[in-house]
Amino acid sequence: GQALKPGPPAVVTIETRDLTVEFTGDRAWTICRILHKGVVVADKKGFYGTVYAAVPGKWIGTGHTEGGIEKVEQVTLTVDGGAKELKDKATYHGKRAVLEKQSVMGPLKLWATYVVTDDAVLERHRYEVMEDAAISTLYALMHPWVPATTEWVAQMTDGKMIEGTFDQRGDFEL
Numbered sequence: 001g002q003a004l005k006p007g008p009p010a011v012v013t014i015e016t017r018d019l020t021v022e023f024t025g026d027r028a029w030t031i032c033r034i035l036h037k038g039v040v041v042a043d044k045k046g047f048y049g050t051v052y053a054a055v056p057g058k059w060i061g062t063g064h065t066e067g068g069i070e071k072v073e074q075v076t077l078t079v080d081g082g083a084k085e086l087k088d089k090a091t092y093h094g095k096r097a098v099l100e101k102q103s104v105m106g107p108l109k110l111w112a113t114y115v116v117t118d119d120a121v122l123e124r125h126r127y128e129v130m131e132d133a134a135i136s137t138l139y140a141l142m143h144p145w146v147p148a149t150t151e152w153v154a155q156m157t158d159g160k161m162i163e164g165t166f167d168q169r170g171d172f173e174l
Contacts, residue, residue: 006062006070006103010088012077014097017118021097023077025086027063028070029101031114031143034121046144049112050125052105053136060105062142068106075101107133 007025011032014021020035030049034042042048051061058067077084079094097116102109107130115122125140145152145166153163 004065004069006065007072008088010086012084012086012088013091014079014099014116015091015093016095016097016116019116019119019121021114021116021121023086023099023114028061028072028103029075029086029099030062030112031121034143040146041149042143042145046142048142048144049123050105050110050127050138050140051142052108052138054106054134056136058136061110070103070105070110072101072103075099104130107131108138 005026006028010025012023014023018037020033020038021031022033023029024032027047028049030047031042032048033040033044047062047064049062051059051064053059053067055067059065060068061070075086077086077092077097077099079092079097081096084090084092095118099114099116101112103112104110109128109130111126113122113124115124123141147168149166151163151165153161155161
């Protein structure tokens with residue numbers, strides 16, 4: 001039979017001055033592709049967003065379903081302040097798009113906000129643990145950058161900027 005998915009196989013595209021960001025329902029309304037000035041910088045191979053595993057290999061979240069399915073309870077999209085529909089093949093143009101979702105991944109409640117501006121993708125994730133639970137691994141944010149991507153920069157919660165290079169060793173530096 002068909003494997004259960006966390007949402008519909010719909011793709012919604014946001015286009016700003018420099019960025020094109022695709023979100024998809026069957027990955028629990030997370031990003032599925034990012035282009036910068038028309039060039040793919042993060043692609044559909046792999047998953048974005050938060051994943052959680054109580055035990056190794058049993059992932060829940062975004063497109064991972066080995067340990068269960070992320071249940072999206074609510075999702076909204078606004079572009080330049082106006083509400084937009086999350087319908088398949090929709091493309092919205094603007095200066096600022098905000099996708100907000102509330103979902104449940106096993107014992108975790110997730111509030112995720114994705115903001116796409118002319119020159120940045122900003123992500124905020126907040127969690128609530130609803131019951132005692134084992135955590136083997138929790139990735140707050142995942143991005144499958146293309147191999148040509150060589151550098152990264154991130155702002156920490158205290159405002160400090162950190163940066164580094166991707167060295168192709170396959171580790172998870174940040």
